[in-house]
Amino acid sequence: MRLADDRRGRVPFALVAVLLLVGSAAIVATDRPSRRETPAVDRVVEATTAAAQTALRQAAVVAAREAAADPVTEPVDTPYGRVVNDSSPFRDALRIRAYLAARSYLSRVGERRDGVSASVSLPAVRSPADLRAAKRRVDVERTGPNGTALRVRFRGVTVRAERGGRVVAERRVSPAVTVASPALALHDRVTAFERALNAGPLEDGLGRRLAVQLYALAWTRGYAQYAGAPVANAVANRHVEVATNAGALAVQRTTLGATANGGERAVARSAARVAATDLLRAGGIDAGWTDAAVGVVEEATRADGVALASERLVGDGTVTVRANHSADRALIDVLGGSDASSLASVVGRGYAADARLFVRATRIDVSDAGTTVPGGNWTLVDRRRTTDRRVLDGDGAVSARVPSGWRTFERYERRVVVTRTTVSRWRRGSERRTTRRVRTERHAVSIALAGRHSPDSRVPRLGVERVYERGGPLAGPNLAGVPEAATGRLVASRGGPDALARRAVTGTFDRRPVRLAGARPDGLRPWLRRDLAALHERVRSESVTLPRAAVATYDANPSARLADRLRARRAELLGAPPRYAGVADKVRVAVRRAYLDRVLARLDERAAARDRTRRNLNGALAEADFGSLDRLRGVLAVSDDPPSSRPPTDRGLGGPLSLSVETAPTYLSLDPVSRERLGVAGRGRVTPLDARNTNLFTVPYGDVADAVTRGLLGPERVSLRTAATTLRAERRATAGRGDPALRREVAAATDHVRGRMATALAAEGIGLTDESPEAVVDRGLSRWRTPAARALALTNGSAVGAVVAETPGATAGERERLAARLRVAVDDALASDAARPPESTVSESAGVVRSAVREGAKRATEYGVNRTLARFNRTLASIPTGLPVAPVPGYWYATVNVWDVDVRGAYERLAVRSRRGARETAYVREQRLVRLDVDGDGAKERLGRTERVAFETRVPVVVVVPPGRRGVGDLDGDADERSPGYGERT
Incomplete structure (x- = not known):
């Protein structure tokens, strides 16, 4: 069935009939008369009730239209205004309007038949208490398809029938009406x-x-x-x-x-x-x-x-982060360090072996002969004991046990006969007597001379082929001389096997191991350096690709991700064979392990530093009332x-x-x-x-950025890059008339970094002939002609490549090693206060830049395209701004x-209108008071406010x-x- 005539917008009569039927069915009698009514009274009451239903429907329509046109969105502090609830002021005002309109419309309803007259009414409102009770008699709710209609229920409607001035019937009903008014829906939408x-x-x-x-x-x-x-x-x-x-x-x-x-x-x-x-x-x-x-x-x-x-x-876009910076530092740590991970320490441990004697001594026989004490009343005058230890060849009755991981070089089997003789002299009066007692012990002694290779090598124990024979990589001696050296140190120098057997029986056997060094093959260190350089190149190129926004908002920690990746590939990068081809092969793997350990340690340090920076940034955001990183990431995601x-x-x-x-x-x-x-x-x-x-992060950073980088930068100092870019911007903004103070600070900081580069170059000694390291560095930096340009070349890493290019004659591996050392030297120098100009000097120049930018913008607006605008644009291109995320060369993400x-x-003013045929409902919001005659005295009371x-x-x-x-x-x-x-x- 069509609900409306689309051409004329009229409601079909069938629908009206249905609504009347539903509305009538909703009338509920709440108070029946005490005696049975006559048919005449029943007919009058029923007719009046039906008329009341129509009146209430009209009242609901009018009340909804007026409530929408003059909506109450906030109560006022008046006696009648306080009746309106803060949580639902519009609905309360609609309920009040519906009650007052219903009371007005019901007053016009009445029927008279056969001497019986009937009326319908609601209690009058004369006070705020009456209004509160009246409001509670009305319920409103959205109904119908999509909630676009309005349902209103009235409680306590009294229908009264009289005959001759006497009440013959009285009913209280609670009718509910449904009207096609969108007033409540419009309010909810607004x-x-x-x-x-x-x-x-x-x-x-x-x-x-x-x-x-x-x-x-x-x-x-x-x-x-x-x-x-x-x-x-x-x-x-x-x-x-x-x-x-x-x-x-x-x-x-x-x-x-x-x-x-x-x-x-x-x-x-x-x-x-x-x-x-x-x-x-x-x-x-x-x-x-x-x-x-x-x-x-x-x-x-x-x-x-x-x-x-x-x-x-x-x-x-994404950002690809490589392990290059940590790889460089780890390479320098291994090649030039002095701790346990240095190349010298690893080689020393690799070509070392512990040698030790293992012994087992067992008493196999004991016999006694002679008398110790004479009979009778004798007094001991003197007693002497002698011990004789005679060593004979053994028969293998016992065997010294050698633990796993030790290799036996020699075994010595001996039998030790220990003879203890006791001579005693006795006296009884003038008599003298001598007694002799001999105790003979036979011991079986087994001695094993064994060695253990590289006990501190820290690499997988895979075994070394012919470890005590010459061969393997570089045709090296391996540990071929260690067994002979062990025999000399532990056996020959201690008197030989017989002397050791005697000590085993007496309990004075020295079981402590000795460390022995094997001979190293020629070319071992260059060979290890070349292998390490190849591994360094692989590790340096290891990377993780992450969303740039996740990195910049500290949702991802690139250093931690890199460390996880390297740990997952550790076995592959270590390259340990099923069995070492020789000692040099095992040392090669040990050097690789030391290097990988250093790389991972550096990455872990970087990850921890990034976590600290993240906490600082969160604190700075909160202090500046910007929220938190989590909120920034959330908004970034929904955007x-x-x-x-x-x-x-x-x-x-x-x-x-x-x-x-x-x-x-x-x-x-x-x-x-x-x-x-x-x-x-x-x-x-x-x-x-x-x-x-x-x-948040202004030129050249500002207080918030200082808070973020707290603990990373020196007190009241800025990075050389910031100072250099500010100097360049200032010179452009002032047509070359920059502040000499900032120029001097940038030049001094640059000289400090250059000095560190020269020191690193001298330590490496690559490509130097009769020219000083300082001259090589200066020649490499000569392509940058201004202090700002040189400083920026040092901070963006391009200066290192230029200096390395000035070292002819070096091999590819040497040049890479030199580049790594120079990069580390530059990083260390940039982290020192000597390379960080004072913040006050930089801020003063930044103020000059800002003034020039504003003036340039003003002139550009006034004069259009001219030289001023061109200089203004060049100045804009030079101003540093924003917060660099981990601003370290190689780690600037x-x-x-x-x-x-x-x-x-x-x-x-906002008005939302709904037009259905000739009927329009307008919901209007603007700033005004809402007044309504509540008590019927002709004066309108302040009920609320429209906002x-x-x-x-x-x-x-x-x-x-x-x-x-x-x-x-x-x-x-x-x-x-x-x-x-x-x-x-x-």
């Missing part, structure tokens, strides 16, 4: 609209849509700025204004079901104007051409169907996932709602607008939209910057660019951009 406008970026609403728009815009402009375009502000308030209006229109569509007439056109034109402004500024064209450019951009917009960036254009723009279904009871939306203003601008122009009550001017966007965008706005639809949302914007160049950020020195009305809104 409430949802206001809630969505105030939603943050992690919720479905304006904040999220604003994040989508601003991220697309900021990443596009940020990458253009990084590439060298003269973009002073990656995010400006003009962009925020357009993005906010585009987002607000999308929220209107998804919550209200329609958008304000002319809203899309206004947003499209404003977007075109902003785009034209950006293009003109970038191209250096006079601002007077803006209007003409707007037309061109609008035409292109219509052709392309794009009003504002709606998807991420750039910035989703790639725009919410749905599907409007809600508007078909309901009585047909489609046929919604239209009117807002004043249609477009929320940052500029003040007169109330008269908006067509709203009052005088003066209002600012429909206020915006503030704050850039990316540059990140953060903007905090705060928008506050209000529609002075404007106002909102505030805040979005953090993160932009990440690759390392190097100048970074990304606001370059004009205005890190806190506020619209004219920001801070005045209450």
